[in-house]
Amino acid sequence: MAGSRPKSGPTMHDVAAAAGVSQATVSLVLNSAGGSRFSAETRKRVQDAVDTLGYRTNAHAKTLREGVSGMIGFVGDSVATSPFAGAIIEGAQQRAWEDGLLLLTVNTGGDKELEAASLDTMLSYKVAGVVYGAMYHRRLDVPEALTGVPSVVLNSQDRDGRVPSVAPDEVRGGYTATRRLLDAGHSRIAFFNIQSLESGLPAAVGRHEGYLTALGEAGLEPDPALIRFGRGGEEDGYDYTMELLTANKPPTAIFCGNDRGAWGAYQAVSDLRLSIPRDVSIVGFDNQAILAPNLRPGLTTLELPFVAMGRRAVELILQDTEPDGRVELMECPLIERNSVTRPTEMP
Missing domain, CATH: 3.40.50.2300 (Response regulator)
Structure with a gap:
């Protein structure tokens, strides 16, 4: 009929009638109130009625009330x-x-x-x-x-x-990445950071601290010639890897501050006709789903939680x-x- 309001759907009263309980009981059950006041059978009757009728609570009214x-x-x-x-x-x-x-x-x-x-x-x-x-x-x-x-x-x-x-615990992450390479027997471990320390970026500062801590625990002095500060891009990983692996005393392992840098490192190793991990081991950071598992070989990396x-x-x-x-x-x-x-x- 013209001008009539459409039916708004089942009400709490309808649920109460179908379940054979009072409207107050329905309200208390649906709002998890009343504790053990209601038996499991009563709660089940209310829930069955809700499911059968397709009843939905009035979220706006609940907001006003609570x-x-x-x-x-x-x-x-x-x-x-x-x-x-x-x-x-x-x-x-x-x-x-x-x-x-x-x-x-x-x-x-x-x-x-x-x-x-x-x-x-x-x-x-x-x-x-x-x-x-x-x-x-x-x-x-x-x-x-x-x-x-x-x-x-x-x-x-x-x-x-x-x-x-x-x-994320950046310091612990940097430590874990470096420790993994140390445990594999590496002592000349390069580190490609994603920003300068002056940037104050927690990831850059923390991962660098973790790297230094792990080296210190192993009794190793950090070699400034093996540390690079970039912008976290693929091109940095490529350039730094080319530079270090063609030096007189190259690293045997690289900790890349992120997976994009590791991707660049992979490309440089390939262009040098070397092999990962036979010639150089690499650890990344981030565990980017579209990148880390799909590199060949798969990239060992730290996952941001x-x-x-x-x-x-x-x-x-x-x-x-x-x-x-x-x-x-x-x-x-x-x-x-x-x-x-x-x-x-x-x-």
């Missing part, structure tokens, strides 16, 4: 377009879903106006908290808008030390962690493939 929605916000600069986006969002989404929450994700592309508008919208939805993610590990400024809502910085650190952060970090960030929000500026560093696992073996004499 002051918080069933969502967690996720704001990232360019995280959705980075090679690691799927893993970092997957981890956050998995953990949110385990508590019945949805992840509301916005990729800002570094646009501060879009970021501000996104945060305003999320806060208007009364999200339970906000994960503020970054494409790469750095120290960043957290928007003032997050002051009044549970927030966690993901894959970076709050420059002001107010908001909890979850990030994006799924675990995403989960942990949401967990901190669910625990209603105080904004104490803590920095939780998560281990980067070593992924063994076939690019490392014992050293042999170079021709």
